[in-house]
Amino acid sequence: MGEEEVKLVGAWFSPYVHRVAWVLKLKGIRYEYVKEKINNKSSLLLDCNPVYKKIPVLVHHGKPIVESLFIIEFNDETWKHNPILSTHPYDRAMARFWALYIDQMLLESSKKVLYVEGEELKKEIKQVSEAMEVLEGMLKGKKFFGGEKIGFLDITFGWIAIWLGAIEEVAGFQLYDPRKYPLLHNWKNRFRELDEIKDSLFPKEKLVRFFQKYRHASTKATKCDNIAII
Template sequence: MSHSTMVSGGEVKLFGMWASPAVRRVEWALKIKGIEYEYIEEDLSNKSTSLLEYNPINKQVPVLLHKGKPIVESLVMIEYIDEVWKHNPILPEDPYERTKARFWATYGEGECRDAVGKVYFTEGEEKENAIKHLEDTVRVLDEELKGKKFFGGENIGFSDLVLGWMAFWLPVAEEVASFEVLNSKKFPWFASWTDNFLQVPVIKENLPLRDKTVEFFQNYRQQRLAASNCQAATHA
């Protein structure tokens, strides 16, 4: 996929938070298209009036603003970006291939995210069972990626952008929560995809600092586990 020089986005703004995988995937899409945009960092513990105005439903990032009109949900944003700016297409032109790309994106947002979350926020036997389930979901991806560089073939596309969090944030989660799933012997094609994805310049140049990300998610996990334990004690 060739990358064009920067083109005017026509007043594009992206409200985000540096550690969010969902925010990064929208940035990747904008960078692939070479679209000029203004990035606005949000403090999620003290959300701006603009964020609350543009996304009153779930009050979360990312929010994409184009010519004053807000778009929410990162997958919807990527499709919007691809439809508005036709160069450097992210989704395949072929209807069947587009459907496949959307399927794997949905699988990543549903099965994969849920599976990682269960490992991340559980302990003991429950965590062991969750790891087995996560391995099952990664095995499905490994089978799909067999013999391919990316989900769509030789070029990075929609499925890769949506599932890209697994290449960077899943190893962070493994370090924070002390588990291992990304094994190149068990899942050689998935491991190869991870390496290929992280070497794409537009991805490599637009990732958060790893140490800072690990520290952020360590604190986040501790807070969630503490809240969960407190809630369990209250209902005991």
């Protein structure tokens, strides 16, 4: 494989950026990591993602690709070794369906838990536990969502390894009871222990401090108000 020009524009706290970094690592692709400041966005980010102005952005030979799930697919099609998605059309369609489900139901609701209250909070908590239930069921008889090996859904859901625990700590209550979801719990431990994953993880406390700062800033109606940090 020749030397390719690959850049990843991201920030340490973003679960979406980590997804892309995990795939690049699993495929052994060398890339330049460009750190982005989300409250003072660079012209590189604004040029590359003028529609959403969000990270991650992957720049491949000068061409930007945005949205983490699309970037993962792009990577899988560009570098075919260590495949992330199945080659079977049905399995691919199902993996895409569940990946969107994870983002829309679980990740979105888990994020909202940090800043909503009352009835809205109850609704988000209920949504998280319903999604957990579904995912627990999907792991029956499997090591990973992808089967024996880590795949698209493992990567998509991998943020639970640190982010969910930090959200719980900042919110002050438990969203995920390991006794209720033993298969998910074992999956999470297996995922965290993979060589390609464990090197990229950081202490949960770092994220807790970051969320606390963000929460404080957004209640003071600063610039952070309109920024989805996670």
